[in-house]
Amino acid sequence: MTFPSLMIQGCTSDAGKSTLVAALCRILKRRGVRVAPFKPQNMALNSAVTADGGEIGRAQALQAQAAGLLPHTDFNPVLLKPSTDKEAQVILHGRVVADLDAKAYHAYKPRAMAAVLASWRRLSERYETVLVEGAGSPAEINLRARDIANMGFAEAVDCPVILIADIDRGGVFAHLVGTLALLSASEQNRVVGFVINRFRGDRALLAPGLDWLERRTGKPVLGVLPYLHGLFLDAEDAIATGQADKSAARLRVIAPAYPRTANHNDLDPLRLHPEVDFQWIGPGQPPPPADLVVLPGSKAVRADLDWLRQQGWAPYLARHLRYGGKVIGLCGGYQMLGRAIDDPHGLEGPPGSSPGLGWLDCETTLAPEKQLQNVQGHLLLEGRPAMSGYEIHLGVTHGPALESPLLLLDPDRREGARSGDGQVLGSYCHGLFDHPAALTALLAWAGAADAAPVDFAARREADLTRLADAVEAALDWERLAAALPRGGAAGRA
Secondary structure, three states: OOOOEEEEEOOOOOHHHHHHHHHHHHHHHHOOOOOOEEOOOOOOEEEEEEOOOOOHHHHHHHHHHHOOOOOHHHHHEEEEEEEEEEEEEEEEEEEEEEEEEEEHHHHHHHHHHHHHHHHHHHHHHHHOOEEEEEOOOOOOOOOOOOOOOOHHHHHHHOOOOOEEEHHHOHHHHHHHHHHHHHOOOHHHHHHHEEEEEEEEHHHHHHHHHHHOOOOOOHHOOOEEOHHHHHOOOOOOOOOOOOOOOOOOOOEEEEEEEEOOEEEHHHHHHHHHOOOEEEEEEOOOOOOOOEEEEEEEEEEEEEHHHHHHOOOOOOHHHHHHHHHHHHHOEHHHHHHOOOOOOEEEEOOOOOEEEEEEEOOOOOEEEEEEEEEEEEEEEEEOOOOOOEEEEEEEEEEEEEOOHHHHHOEEOOEEEEEEEEOOOOOOEEEEEEOOOOHHHHHHHHHHHHHHOOOOOOOHHHHHHHHHHHHHHHHHEEOOOHHHHHHOOOOOOOOOO
């Protein structure tokens, strides 16, 4: 049986693999093709809860939305969430199975590959086209043995590959020619063409280079994608820093970019809100004055809490609150705001306990069973605005602060905490700012009353459409037709 797959691999990380797959998912959906995204192995701290109660990379959840589907664990069967520079949590079909260092994971790869192939077969039976995203680069020589993320997968299932490179980085021809040269003969043969991403300017000036590239490699250039200014889509892993126009900003918001920041996309609605001047604060940067500080999630809460203290955030927060500032802690940030964080099983580092920042009267114990669920309910702020989001956490938090919850989740569960003076909020719910009414209420609580409502979900949907329109116009569909099975390239939306 021939399975309907096309794989997008990149010459580098952040070459545009995720966005090209998302665009193709939307384009093919508009053409009436039953299409699904698939990433065999993802390494990212941005994740989403699936419809079947598991956990996948955030980029695959976005691609699922582009395809008109609910997120499913088969879209990303292997997710690696780094907890240190040498060790990562291994998630198979949405569930944690182990914490392994690089050497141990290399030995584990045959089992991971079995999970990858099982998911791919199920998707291939259900959908006309499966669009596969690679990871990093296929030319990383040290990672080729037992590869399940790039050419190892493509060879196993015999699917064609498109190589994409980012011209905005510079050296795009070297990236493409060099990557192709480092592949085996059979791998080179399955590359059906190139896509150049993020091009600015007059394409006619690029034509001599494109002609040379095609003569040199014998591979067609399938498209040159434009640089899309102001495109805001969920980042796969790296923290996004671009902002909308801030000339109308009324509220200053900052967040620490600690080493293991997780689900930083929680703060995208703040970053994109025209009345919010938002800034990530990295290592060595003194925190500036702000109206609101948001402590985001973390994959290594105690270690990131140590980092906060080393960077001088503890006295800064004390001064910030003393002068009437507000603080919100999300997931790991919520845990940091309590009195203590206990990790008796060593789930995120050496077993032990760390004192928290002490701004909420509660304590957290990390437990082996990860909590994964999509939620909806109401914020217990003025107007009781609706909200929806998801929980991904190991901790169990308890204490008097929970008697003043932040949320009432359906059907009748109190969640989160508020400090007695009303200046500090904490919650395990990711996506707290996504709902327009919830965002408006939280901005009002922080000091920006009557802020303009911003529908982040609508913006994401509009940007997916904008991306798909641009990619559809830029690709050579006649040349691409042979690589898209079952009529995927037929017709125009």
